[in-house]
Amino acid sequence: MMDVAARAELSPSTVSLYFRKPDAVSPSASRSIAQAIEALSYVPNLMAGGLAAASSRAVSIIVPSVRNAFFAETVATMQAELGKERLQVMLGHTEYSEREEENLVRMALSWAPAAVVLTGLSHTNATRKLLRDSNVPVVEIWELGSEPIDMAVGFHHEQVGQAAANHLIQRGRKRLVFLGARMQEDRRAAFRAEGFLETARNAGGIVADVIQHPAPSNAAVGAMLLAETVRKFPDVDGIACSNDHIALGVIFECQRLGITIPQRLSVVGFGDLSFSAACNPALTTIRPPGDLIGTEAARLIIENTSGGSVNKQHVIDTRFTLLQRQSS
Amino acid sequence: MMDVAARAELSPSTVSLYFRKPDAVSPSASRSIAQAIEALSYVPNLMAGGLAAASSRAVSIIVPSVRNAFFAETVATMQAELGKERLQVMLGHTEYSEREEENLVRMALSWAPAAVVLTGLSHTNATRKLLRDSNVPVVEIWELGSEPIDMAVGFHHEQVGQAAANHLIQRGRKRLVFLGARMQEDRRAAFRAEGFLETARNAGGIVADVIQHPAPSNAAVGAMLLAETVRKFPDVDGIACSNDHIALGVIFECQRLGITIPQRLSVVGFGDLSFSAACNPALTTIRPPGDLIGTEAARLIIENTSGGSVNKQHVIDTRFTLLQRQSS
DNA sequence: CGCAAAAATAATAGCGCTACGATTTGTAAA
DNA sequence: TTTACAAATCGTAGCGCTATTATTTTTGCG
Numbered sequence: 001m002m003d004v005a006a007r008a009e010l011s012p013s014t015v016s017l018y019f020r021k022p023d024a025v026s027p028s029a030s031r032s033i034a035q036a037i038e039a040l041s042y043v044p045n046l047m048a049g050g051l052a053a054a055s056s057r058a059v060s061i062i063v064p065s066v067r068n069a070f071f072a073e074t075v076a077t078m079q080a081e082l083g084k085e086r087l088q089v090m091l092g093h094t095e096y097s098e099r100e101e102e103n104l105v106r107m108a109l110s111w112a113p114a115a116v117v118l119t120g121l122s123h124t125n126a127t128r129k130l131l132r133d134s135n136v137p138v139v140e141i142w143e144l145g146s147e148p149i150d151m152a153v154g155f156h157h158e159q160v161g162q163a164a165a166n167h168l169i170q171r172g173r174k175r176l177v178f179l180g181a182r183m184q185e186d187r188r189a190a191f192r193a194e195g196f197l198e199t200a201r202n203a204g205g206i207v208a209d210v211i212q213h214p215a216p217s218n219a220a221v222g223a224m225l226l227a228e229t230v231r232k233f234p235d236v237d238g239i240a241c242s243n244d245h246i247a248l249g250v251i252f253e254c255q256r257l258g259i260t261i262p263q264r265l266s267v268v269g270f271g272d273l274s275f276s277a278a279c280n281p282a283l284t285t286i287r288p289p290g291d292l293i294g295t296e297a298a299r300l301i302i303e304n305t306s307g308g309s310v311n312k313q314h315v316i317d318t319r320f321t322l323l324q325r326q327s328s
Numbered sequence: 329m330m331d332v333a334a335r336a337e338l339s340p341s342t343v344s345l346y347f348r349k350p351d352a353v354s355p356s357a358s359r360s361i362a363q364a365i366e367a368l369s370y371v372p373n374l375m376a377g378g379l380a381a382a383s384s385r386a387v388s389i390i391v392p393s394v395r396n397a398f399f400a401e402t403v404a405t406m407q408a409e410l411g412k413e414r415l416q417v418m419l420g421h422t423e424y425s426e427r428e429e430e431n432l433v434r435m436a437l438s439w440a441p442a443a444v445v446l447t448g449l450s451h452t453n454a455t456r457k458l459l460r461d462s463n464v465p466v467v468e469i470w471e472l473g474s475e476p477i478d479m480a481v482g483f484h485h486e487q488v489g490q491a492a493a494n495h496l497i498q499r500g501r502k503r504l505v506f507l508g509a510r511m512q513e514d515r516r517a518a519f520r521a522e523g524f525l526e527t528a529r530n531a532g533g534i535v536a537d538v539i540q541h542p543a544p545s546n547a548a549v550g551a552m553l554l555a556e557t558v559r560k561f562p563d564v565d566g567i568a569c570s571n572d573h574i575a576l577g578v579i580f581e582c583q584r585l586g587i588t589i590p591q592r593l594s595v596v597g598f599g600d601l602s603f604s605a606a607c608n609p610a611l612t613t614i615r616p617p618g619d620l621i622g623t624e625a626a627r628l629i630i631e632n633t634s635g636g637s638v639n640k641q642h643v644i645d646t647r648f649t650l651l652q653r654q655s656s
Numbered sequence: 657c658g659c660a661a662a663a664a665t666a667a668t669a670g671c672g673c674t675a676c677g678a679t680t681t682g683t684a685a686a
Numbered sequence: 687t688t689t690a691c692a693a694a695t696c697g698t699a700g701c702g703c704t705a706t707t708a709t710t711t712t713t714g715c716g
């Protein structure tokens with residue numbers, strides 16, 4: 001930076017200002033600084049900057065797994081939005097372990113990040129303490145319900161279960177089953193199941209159950225769960241799945257078993273994954289706004305970072321959409 | 329760190345050493361340092377460390393998009409492997425633009441990363457120059473073929489196309505079509521198509537074509553491409569898809585059109601995605617080792633970082649596997 | 657027990673930048 | 687012109703750690 005300053009015949013302070021608040025330097029100074037940067041192919045050292053400022057242009061995003069299309073969507077969107085503000089995304093995967101999340105938060109805080117993004121509202125006490133003490137803005141995504149650490153962007157998963165149940169009931173279904181995978185680890189899937197059961201039980205004249213499998217969701221698990229369901233509850237006529245991978249497996253297994261959808265069985269998924277609209281039959285599903293969660297979370301972070309106005313204590317309910325297609 | 333040192337009644341140097349080379353401090357010193365860290369809930373400042381050492385414990389991974397399950401798998405695996413060594417993953421998405429990749433590399437280098445990971449072998453000249461000048465180890469993943477910047481982990485995509493063509497020919501298929509999406513941007517898909525065509529043309533008695541669509545791959549595009557294929561080439565009896573999303577669309581569209589798989593049409597995919605084994609019929613596909621690419625790339629980075637032995641100029645061919653299932 | 661070599665610990669000198677207040681320069685009204 | 691005020695620029699003093707070299711302590715062996 002001193003070299004750039006020397007070449008531009010300005011002080012290092014002005015060059016620093018040029019990077020941090022471009023509008024605060026005169027157009028002529030800007031021009032000569034830009035030239036000097038170009039000529040020297042100067043790349044600022046963000047670690048020195050972060051050290052001096054006691055805060056870096058890094059945002060730590062911690063999700064269960066980016067293998068999961070939901071979180072991949074949000075992470076990708078956030079990276080694009082934050083990148084515009086020259087904020088770097090640092091990524092961590094908890095694999096659904098709160099203990100691991102705690103480690104990742106500890107590592108993240110070593111970087112004095114501009115913000116920390118966590119998935120869900122359930123964390124260890126140590127994680128909470130670490131974050132509170134650090135005074136870093138925290139955004140919790142993909143779940144609403146209990147009190148956030150400071151900001152939250154997401155929706156209520158119980159409401160998803162309720163919407164699925166209501167939809168099936170509206171379609172005249174009486175014998176409902178919720179199919180879930182890995183619900184011990186995936187709290188949000190469990191909430192969806194809970195909302196589903198509660199709504200069905202309050203409806204009157206409806207019978208509802210949950211069948212689950214401990215493995216991560218995929219179509220093979222969905223097929224197994226459907227097979228188990230028709231064995232246990234031969235009169236089932238409405239199925240909600242904890243996500244579209246399970247639903248896809250249900251569709252294939254029904255094809256193999258000769259169960260017609262939606263004539264004999266209505267199926268509702270969750271996720272609106274890339275294949276959901278193209279299935280045979282096209283899958284009725286509930287679409288969580290993974291991209292909107294990303295843009296809103298990024299917006300909160302950017303406002304908190306640049307604005308200086310501590311806009312904390314925000315909760316944004318992004319809602320979700322039920323997309324009715326052929327499967328119900 | 330000075331506080332920790334004071335509490336442990338040692339010098340800051342020893343505490344620093346404790347973090348960097350734990351084996352170099354005596355067991356008794358280790359113990360008292362550990363206690364002091366615990367008592368003060370000290371979190372080291374990695375930016376100060378990175379500044380002093382002129383190199384950070386961050387690894388920048390730049391992929392087209394983490395929405396793509398292939399790259400999500402590799403990124404997740406790398407994060408897990410690098411996390412063990414307390415290396416932080418910084419993530420960037422190019423959205424298949426080399427210009428954007430250049431920006432991301434520039435941003436990444438501001439962090440003096442321990443390594444930079446790029447997807448593929450095709451980059452702008454400026455990107456190459458930036459990386460060469462920075463002297464940061466570079467690992468290029470998911471593609472082999474031309475000369476890497478310094479290390480590469482992946483496989484030859486032409487060979488994937490060849491394997492698909494050979495498999496279909498072996499199954500007695502004569503009229504082949506390769507279905508591709510977004511092949512202008514996705515060089516690797518284009519290489520697979522190339523390998524497919526070349527092998528089919530060299531086989532004798534085989535006719536092969538490519539049909540493509542500019543949109544990103546998904547099942548809907550696959551369904552469209554299949555419909556177009558049977559319109560243009562009614563005698564088609566073997567199809568290879570640029571990935572399993574396309575293949576899934578093909579399966580569904582064939583169901584709708586009453587085309588039996590594999591009796592009338594053999595289908596081979598690419599990716600072995602989560603649904604591929606559970607399809608109806610189960611999808612024959614070529615499995616790229618996304619996780620192995622991740623572990624090998626992480627290994628190279630760790631060796632380069634800790635070992636000090638500049639193990640550059642490594643090329644690792646991870647190969648791929650053809651999984652024959654019911655669709656061929 | 658004494659000595660050399662090895663192991664453990666400590667002192668020193670920055671790494672490259674930012675925040676802050678201080679200073680200089682520019683500009684419009686009196 | 688002068689003056690007052692805003693805009694632009696600058697100087698200073700670290701941020702918290704690491705690398706290197708120097709020093710002290712421990713160990714093994716005659």
